[in-house]
Amino acid sequence: MAAQRGEGETTTTPAEPADRERARAIPEAAVARLAVYLRALSGMADQGVTAVSSEELSQAAGVNAAKLRKDLSYIGSYGTRGVGYDVEVLVSHIERILGLTRNHSVAVVGIGNLGHALANYGGFPGRGFPVTALFDVDADLIGIPVGGIPVNHIDEITAICLEREVSIGVIATPPPAAQSVCDRLVSAGVQCILNFAPVVLQVPDNVEVRKVDLAVEMQILSFHVARRADEAAGVSVDNNGLGVDGMVSRP
Amino acid sequence: MAAQRGEGETTTTPAEPADRERARAIPEAAVARLAVYLRALSGMADQGVTAVSSEELSQAAGVNAAKLRKDLSYIGSYGTRGVGYDVEVLVSHIERILGLTRNHSVAVVGIGNLGHALANYGGFPGRGFPVTALFDVDADLIGIPVGGIPVNHIDEITAICLEREVSIGVIATPPPAAQSVCDRLVSAGVQCILNFAPVVLQVPDNVEVRKVDLAVEMQILSFHVARRADEAAGVSVDNNGLGVDGMVSRP
DNA sequence: TACCGCTTGTGAACGCATGCACAAAGTCGA
DNA sequence: TCGACTTTGTGCATGCGTTCACAAGCGGTA
Numbered sequence: 001m002a003a004q005r006g007e008g009e010t011t012t013t014p015a016e017p018a019d020r021e022r023a024r025a026i027p028e029a030a031v032a033r034l035a036v037y038l039r040a041l042s043g044m045a046d047q048g049v050t051a052v053s054s055e056e057l058s059q060a061a062g063v064n065a066a067k068l069r070k071d072l073s074y075i076g077s078y079g080t081r082g083v084g085y086d087v088e089v090l091v092s093h094i095e096r097i098l099g100l101t102r103n104h105s106v107a108v109v110g111i112g113n114l115g116h117a118l119a120n121y122g123g124f125p126g127r128g129f130p131v132t133a134l135f136d137v138d139a140d141l142i143g144i145p146v147g148g149i150p151v152n153h154i155d156e157i158t159a160i161c162l163e164r165e166v167s168i169g170v171i172a173t174p175p176p177a178a179q180s181v182c183d184r185l186v187s188a189g190v191q192c193i194l195n196f197a198p199v200v201l202q203v204p205d206n207v208e209v210r211k212v213d214l215a216v217e218m219q220i221l222s223f224h225v226a227r228r229a230d231e232a233a234g235v236s237v238d239n240n241g242l243g244v245d246g247m248v249s250r251p
Numbered sequence: 252m253a254a255q256r257g258e259g260e261t262t263t264t265p266a267e268p269a270d271r272e273r274a275r276a277i278p279e280a281a282v283a284r285l286a287v288y289l290r291a292l293s294g295m296a297d298q299g300v301t302a303v304s305s306e307e308l309s310q311a312a313g314v315n316a317a318k319l320r321k322d323l324s325y326i327g328s329y330g331t332r333g334v335g336y337d338v339e340v341l342v343s344h345i346e347r348i349l350g351l352t353r354n355h356s357v358a359v360v361g362i363g364n365l366g367h368a369l370a371n372y373g374g375f376p377g378r379g380f381p382v383t384a385l386f387d388v389d390a391d392l393i394g395i396p397v398g399g400i401p402v403n404h405i406d407e408i409t410a411i412c413l414e415r416e417v418s419i420g421v422i423a424t425p426p427p428a429a430q431s432v433c434d435r436l437v438s439a440g441v442q443c444i445l446n447f448a449p450v451v452l453q454v455p456d457n458v459e460v461r462k463v464d465l466a467v468e469m470q471i472l473s474f475h476v477a478r479r480a481d482e483a484a485g486v487s488v489d490n491n492g493l494g495v496d497g498m499v500s501r502p
Numbered sequence: 503t504a505c506c507g508c509t510t511g512t513g514a515a516c517g518c519a520t521g522c523a524c525a526a527a528g529t530c531g532a
Numbered sequence: 533t534c535g536a537c538t539t540t541g542t543g544c545a546t547g548c549g550t551t552c553a554c555a556a557g558c559g560g561t562a
Contacts, residue, residue, distance in 0.1 A: 025478075027548075028471075029549065029550090031470075031471055034470075035467040035471065036451075038470070040451075053508095053509065054509075054510070055509085060451070061451060062451035064550080064551075066550080066552070066553090067550065067551075069509090069512085070511080072510090073510090073512070077510080079509075079510050080510075080557090081509050081510040081556070081559090082507075082509050082558045082560090083510085084509070097474065098473050102476075104469075104472075104476065112368075114365075114368040116364055116367075116368070120364045191475075191479065192476055198290060210471060210472060212465075212468060214372065214445075215286065216283055218380050218419065219349045221355075222349050222419070223348065225353075225355065225442060225443050226350025228442065278518070280518090280520095304540090305539075315521065317523090317542095318520065320540065320542085321520085321521090321541080323540090324542070328540080330539080330541080332526070332539050333540075334528070335539065
């Protein structure tokens with residue numbers, strides 16, 4: 001999870017020392033789902049539900065019940081056999097694991113359309129993520145508050161991020177600016193970056209980057225449309241573009 | 252090569268009917284990367300680069316070269332050994348596989364901050380995704396053009412989507428409205444949905460949903476911050492919060 | 503107290519994805 | 533034309549993640 005991301009290093013040596021830690025690590029995919037469970041549980045808590053079974057919760061989260069139980073088992077055994085889980089207890093344990101107890105301060109860089117949207121998200125749904133700083137290069141924006149927070153010039157990133165102890169940086173700039181902004185965030189001590197710019201960021205090993213790429217998402221959907229259309233058209237699924245002619249004699 | 256793909260299986264079992272199709276399917280993860288390769292290639296083409304090796308392209312895309320070659324092999328053999336790939340050729344083949352040749356028309360529902368941002372994205376980076384319809388419930392927004400497209404009332408979804416042959420619906424509404432909007436999109440024949448609302452959508456089998464969940468992304472980052480902080484503090488990675496005492500001495 | 507039924511927690515099998523390593527296949531220079 | 537060099541395409545092994553299936557454990561009931 002942490003120390004992977006590409007890295008074509010030919011570490012021909014087999015057993016790494018990091019394996020021991022990994023043994024107790026929670027799979028990345030499971031972490032993502034824990035966040036989903038947390039939302040479902042929060043909703044239940046708000047409605048006064050106090051207990052829930054793996055079956056119910058898994059349906060609310062849109063996953064398989066066995067997977068949910070396994071995911072929860074990574075963080076410990078907090079259920080009661082024959083009964084289920086206490087909602088409050090589960091919420092607090094997931095929050096602890098996800099590190100939501102320490103209130104992460106968030107900085108958004110690039111106050112364009114998307115930046116505006118992010119700034120106004122206000123504390124982000126699921127709470128615990130106060131946006132405490134906004135940055136842009138555009139002089140017209142500086143000082144103007146968006147979502148209650150004034151916009152600062154991008155040159156102040158380092159100082160302000162350090163001062164406000166920003167732990168998560170969100171990049172919502174145009175692609176060409178992304179790497180430079182990223183570098184500045186990193187030098188300001190930010191170790192987690194959420195990148196909306198369609199750019200592959202270069203970062204040191206100790207920085208975690210997650211990417212949200214709208215174009216990629218759209219294109220994946222497009223792929224599925226195309227595949228369906230092909231199937232519907234009776235065209236035997238054909239990856240090589242030679243149409244009906246090229247080979248393909250699949251009985 | 253393209254003639255056979257996933258035949259490793261001892262066909263002892265009569266085999267499911269769906270297996271045959273699956274044999275030719277491209278792994279989901281590879282599809283996502285193809286979109287990334289495509290962007291890198293487009294950038295190269297714009298700069299006049301005409302040929303590229305798997306090594307170069309893999310670096311631009313931030314992945315391992317072997318993985319890239321395997322991904323490309325799923326769509327056919329379009330490289331030249333000893334030389335590399337022709338940029339133009341690769342671009343056109345990836346575009347074909349991703350279905351970008353048929354211009355997908357996109358509808359955005361929910362013209363709040365995020366909806367605005369999406370509407371203004373204008374054709375989406377990576378082109379080929381014209382936004383042709385916007386919807387909202389707010390009467391104050393109806394008729395006002397955003398990013399050049401007038402906003403329609405949500406009740407018109409079905410009619411307009413059918414008329415404009417919308418193939419991808421983007422949901423950027425508040426959570427409570429999401430499922431209902433989704434249902435309407437589906438009944439309008441939309442088979443692909445990109446969902447920004449933090450809700451688990453219920454859809455028929457023939458509809459593809461992708462979810463972009465900002466809160467989840469943030470929480471995943473938060474998890475990594477927390478894990479790092481723990482490690483830095485010398486706390487042996489401890490998932491159950493009971494400190495050294497709790498459970499399990501798994502070696 | 504002892505039994506019964508329900509739900510959790512998890513060992514084990516399976517399947518997909520990743521990375522390696524090399525043969526195949528092409529180019530280029532002599 | 534031939535040989536050396538370069539880079540692709542892919543079989544194979546490995547590891548992660550998902551799913552299955554069931555024993556363990558707990559509350560309720562007689």
